[in-house]
Amino acid sequence: MPVYFLSDSTGITVETMGSALLSQFHGIRFERHMMPFLRTAEDARAARDRLDAAMNTPVTPIVxxxxxxxxxxxxxxxxxxxxIDFVGSHMAQIERQLGISGDHAPRRMHSVRDQNRYNRRMAAVEFAIEHDDGQSIRALERADVIIVAPSRCGKTPTSMYLALLHGVFVANYPLVDEDFDAAMLPMSIRHLADRCFGLLTSPQRLADVREERRPRSRYASLDQTRWELSRARRLYDTHSIPFVDSSTKSVEEMSTLILQAMKISPTTA
Known part of the structure; x- marks a missing residue:
């Protein structure tokens, strides 16, 4: 089903709000279209024409x-x-309650309210990129949380979501055969076990994801994914590492669980 996210800014706000509603409908494949920076009448008319054209297709879009x-x-x-207009009716209701009119200024609702919080989020994103998939151990002590998991369990999107939306400094580290054999965390993060959080998934789902990356390989075999996930679970138990099954949770849900489990206060801006 086609879904369109229309915004006068980057589109992060409307996508977040819209996705929260769409997450309630399981089993439906949504085809997402972002339409940001709609700030002029000309932009709006072009977007309207595109939406009207979408109405001529067999499936009615959600906007x-x-x-x-x-x-x-x-x-x-x-x-x-x-x-679904997230601004119109709500803005009018708030204006009636407050007894004054809002500015109705483009970008105001998306603006940076606290420069320090904004700067922290950008620094968190840079940190997450540098420390993605174990690429760097430099300044690893700065990490608020270190996500550990077998390859392709969802470490990177969860890390980026926590960094961008909540300003959390996140590193993620892949678990490999040597770690599973020893049932121990990699030496470079072992002293930070209290900051680690684990991800799991279902063997079949992991095999399917890996098959797209390396078809017909041992890496993508069901036997391999079963073995890795069972060993990962044993490793988490050995080190008392909290974990969540990513096959049953959205990135938003996993991020919330990580914040709660690690007792991290998110930064919002």
Missing amino acids: FLTVVDPTVREILLGTRAPV
């Missing part, structure tokens, strides 16, 4: 909208497609 400029929003709401 999520966070645009605060009344003129631009009115044009977009003129589409034949059904629109």
Whole structure:
């Protein structure tokens, strides 16, 4: 099913809010289309034409909208497609309650409210990139959490989500055969076991994901994924590392569980 996210800024806000609603509907494959920076009447008319064209396809699209400029929003709401407007009705309700009018300024709802928090989030993203998949152990002590798991269990997207949305300094480290044989954490992170959090998944799902990367390989075999996941679970138990099954949770859910388990206060901006 096609889903369109319309925004007058980067689109992060509307995608986050829309995805929270879509996550309630399991078994449906959503085809996502981002349409950010809709700030002029010309932009809005082009977007409206695209949505109207989508209405001529067999499947009616879902449209999520966070645009605060009344003129631009009115044009977009003129589409034949059904629109879920996160700003319009809510803004009017708040204005009535407060007794004053909002600025209706584009980008205001997406703006940086606290420069220090914003800077921390950007630093967290840089840290996550540098420490992705065990690429670096430099300044690893700065990590708020170290995600450990067998290859392709979802370490990278979870790390980036925590960094970008919550300003958490995250490193992630792949577990390999040598770690499983010894049932021990890699030497470079062993002294930071209290900051580690593990991911698991189902053997079949892991095999399917790996098959796309290395078809018909031992790495992607069901026997290998069963062995790695069982050994990973034993390693987590040995070191008292909390963990979550990524096959049953979204990135948002896993991130929340990690924050709670590690007692980390997220940064929001």
